[in-house]
Amino acid sequence: MSANLTPEFLAAKRRHEQAITPEEKLAALEEMLSTIPKHKATEKMQAQIKRQISRLRKELQSAARKGPARKEFYRIDKEGAGQVLLVGPPNSGKSMLLRSVSKAEPEVAEYPFTTRMPLPGMARWENIQVQLIDMPPITEETAQPWMFAMMRMADGLLLVFDMGDDDVLEQHENLMAVMEENNVRIKNEGERNFVEKKAMCAANKIDAPGALTRLELFREIIRDDIEVVPCSALTGDGLSTLVCRMFFDLLGKIRVFTRPPGGKVDYAQPFVLDKGTTVLEAAAEIHKEIAKNLKCARVWGTGVFDGQMVPRDHVLHDGDIVVFYT
Numbered sequence: 001m002s003a004n005l006t007p008e009f010l011a012a013k014r015r016h017e018q019a020i021t022p023e024e025k026l027a028a029l030e031e032m033l034s035t036i037p038k039h040k041a042t043e044k045m046q047a048q049i050k051r052q053i054s055r056l057r058k059e060l061q062s063a064a065r066k067g068p069a070r071k072e073f074y075r076i077d078k079e080g081a082g083q084v085l086l087v088g089p090p091n092s093g094k095s096m097l098l099r100s101v102s103k104a105e106p107e108v109a110e111y112p113f114t115t116r117m118p119l120p121g122m123a124r125w126e127n128i129q130v131q132l133i134d135m136p137p138i139t140e141e142t143a144q145p146w147m148f149a150m151m152r153m154a155d156g157l158l159l160v161f162d163m164g165d166d167d168v169l170e171q172h173e174n175l176m177a178v179m180e181e182n183n184v185r186i187k188n189e190g191e192r193n194f195v196e197k198k199a200m201c202a203a204n205k206i207d208a209p210g211a212l213t214r215l216e217l218f219r220e221i222i223r224d225d226i227e228v229v230p231c232s233a234l235t236g237d238g239l240s241t242l243v244c245r246m247f248f249d250l251l252g253k254i255r256v257f258t259r260p261p262g263g264k265v266d267y268a269q270p271f272v273l274d275k276g277t278t279v280l281e282a283a284a285e286i287h288k289e290i291a292k293n294l295k296c297a298r299v300w301g302t303g304v305f306d307g308q309m310v311p312r313d314h315v316l317h318d319g320d321i322v323v324f325y326t
């Protein structure tokens, strides 16, 4: 049965799909109702639109009763080695990336603006854990203050771009412009005058036709201090590298293991520390009492011979095993 939907109706329907606020959705639904051809074939649809309208009106009324509209604000408690926000244009594969590296199940779809709210998931690789937060797309039209507030709270940003899209260079330029307008800058080791965030880039959809050529062009325009990791959320290529690089480079972490004198090392339970942490600082992070009474330590790992006695200011490396003596 053909419903003979008009272009006006289809345009309103598209607006509804892309609407983010309840007000925008309501306006689009009302337009859909007024433009839908009124005949037998569309009765079901008409009824459905009416139901959606009345539900939204109710929602808006009860929100209004609760006083002046509260500014949207989200706070997601940090877990794992650090919190990394997935930032990018619509459809670059942010949600699919999160699905592929964690147990979180954000909606993935080929139309834009599927994601409306931040959604966390834990990316795991071996004993590494990084908290990722899926976000709505960031564009001139959709940017909202809460998105930049979340960027400021995060430990790092993962810029996700679509190497399958011919517009990727323009999308990159737009994203940088919108972030700049909202006072979020990407950290440059040389510049110190701004509130800045560290960022890395996932060059996603590397499986798509022509992606490798676009990747070359993309590398030419992206700031050269931003690490680019080619990957595919679809095939899984590059994802373990991505999680590792986020841990070591973006968050700047290392894993250190301790062993009670005479005991065994538990490799599943690393202590996650900042790069550059000394033996004394590590002791303080692990247990205040140990640091207070620390006499010396032995280290197995990088730059030492096995079990070497080291001073308290010895800098630890990823994978080091430390035995503290108090």
Ligand SMILES: Nc1nc2c(ncn2[C@@H]2O[C@H](COP(=O)(O)OP(=O)(O)O)[C@@H](O)[C@H]2O)c(=O)[nH]1
Binding pocket: 088, 089, 090, 091, 092, 093, 094, 095, 096, 097, 107, 108, 109, 110, 111, 112, 113, 114, 115, 137, 164, 204, 205, 206, 207, 208, 231, 232, 233, 234, 235
């Ligand atoms: N070929 C390919 N398609 C992908 C990849 N990642 C995501 N997609 C597709 O791109 C579309 C948008 O994905 P989604 O995760 O919803 O994008 P988001 O808007 O950035 O969250 C969906 O149709 C996905 O199936 C990828 O690595 N390769």
Ligand SMILES: [Mg+2]
Binding pocket: 094, 095, 096, 106, 107, 108, 114, 115, 134, 135, 136
């Ligand atoms: Mg999404």
